[in-house]
Amino acid sequence: MIASLAHYDPLEKVEEVGPFEHDDPGHRADPTLPNLLATATNVVELSPHCGSELQGVQLTDLSNEGLDELALFTAQRGCVVLREQKYLGIGFEEQKRIASYFGPLHKHGWMPHPQNGPVEFVIVYDSREDLRIRKSWARKSPIQFHVDQSPESQPPGMTFFCMLESPQGSGGDTIISNMHQAFMRLSPSFRKRLEGLNAIHTTANPIMREIRDNGNLAVLRRPITKSIHPVVTVHPVTGQKALFVNSSYTQSIVGWDEEESDYMLKFLFDHINRGQDFACRVRYEPGTIVLWDQRITQHSQTLDYAPGDRRHAFRLTPLANKPIPSLVEDDDGECAKDEGRVLLSLC
Ligand SMILES: [Fe+2]
Numbered sequence: 001m002i003a004s005l006a007h008y009d010p011l012e013k014v015e016e017v018g019p020f021e022h023d024d025p026g027h028r029a030d031p032t033l034p035n036l037l038a039t040a041t042n043v044v045e046l047s048p049h050c051g052s053e054l055q056g057v058q059l060t061d062l063s064n065e066g067l068d069e070l071a072l073f074t075a076q077r078g079c080v081v082l083r084e085q086k087y088l089g090i091g092f093e094e095q096k097r098i099a100s101y102f103g104p105l106h107k108h109g110w111m112p113h114p115q116n117g118p119v120e121f122v123i124v125y126d127s128r129e130d131l132r133i134r135k136s137w138a139r140k141s142p143i144q145f146h147v148d149q150s151p152e153s154q155p156p157g158m159t160f161f162c163m164l165e166s167p168q169g170s171g172g173d174t175i176i177s178n179m180h181q182a183f184m185r186l187s188p189s190f191r192k193r194l195e196g197l198n199a200i201h202t203t204a205n206p207i208m209r210e211i212r213d214n215g216n217l218a219v220l221r222r223p224i225t226k227s228i229h230p231v232v233t234v235h236p237v238t239g240q241k242a243l244f245v246n247s248s249y250t251q252s253i254v255g256w257d258e259e260e261s262d263y264m265l266k267f268l269f270d271h272i273n274r275g276q277d278f279a280c281r282v283r284y285e286p287g288t289i290v291l292w293d294q295r296i297t298q299h300s301q302t303l304d305y306a307p308g309d310r311r312h313a314f315r316l317t318p319l320a321n322k323p324i325p326s327l328v329e330d331d332d333g334e335c336a337k338d339e340g341r342v343l344l345s346l347c
Helices: 064-077 092-102 132-136 179-184 188-194 204-217 258-273 334-346
Strands: 042-045 052-055 079-082 122-126 158-165 174-178 198-202 226-230 232-234 241-243 250-253 279-282 289-293 297-301 311-316
Touching: 064 079, 064 092, 064 158, 064 289, 079 279, 092 158, 092 311, 122 132, 132 204, 174 179, 174 289, 179 188, 179 241, 179 258, 226 232, 250 258, 289 297
Parallel strands: 052 079
Antiparallel strands: 042 052, 079 289, 122 311, 158 289, 158 311, 174 279, 174 297, 198 226, 198 250, 232 241
């Protein structure tokens, strides 16, 4: 576990992964999931719209067919929880090999990696000896729903979050929310207005916070990353539409005045924050792995445990497809039907 302590090197640089062809493993999956569920003793839904816990399944025992099915199941359920996983003890190279089955691994611009460990690992280490996480959220709500690294031109898909040590008792859960549901909860005519729009995503704000908090010791491995992505995207495997703007990285809507863009983004971020009925909350213990598909979910940390309590985890973040825009469809009468329902309810 010591090998996984956070390492901060202000002089270190990394290269971005660069463009690549993404062939999503979920396309190859048998939809009845025979390989994934071969040893499963129980499948527990964490909430109706997001999250399932698979009991009796070891990630390290899955064949390629099992991993394909895991990709599909994660895309369908948003997130999958696996507990007491041997994966945490198999060493950096094997951990990387399994995670990179889903795509080339992202290299983070400012978060720490392990001491003498690969740059593809992101270490989350909150403890009495290392208060950088506490410091970075000192003047901002720690509840921020986001897609990890959405400013990448090919943002992450399947993501591995692996807990080594969690606070005694409770605390430090992750809240994961279904962005297909977030989109579908909007009125039909409102949804059609969002389709076809694009938004700017940038790492500028977190990089500024890193400099503000750590001065000469700030870790700045890569320049600011910026991309334009559709506001509504389509999952390449399930075909589900999802809201793809987030409060950590989305800066503005392309072509709109600043006031219009700020107003719309604030509404959408509030809408996502209120979505307790399409989210789930995952509690950790050492050995828990949570996999989430960033193309259909957003997530937020909770920082509800006592300052100084130790929470120690690592993340591996395979990159995936260039976000697919949701096409602006002809009005099929859905909007009028919706308005008609409102008129009837007024009678
Ligand atoms: Fe995150």
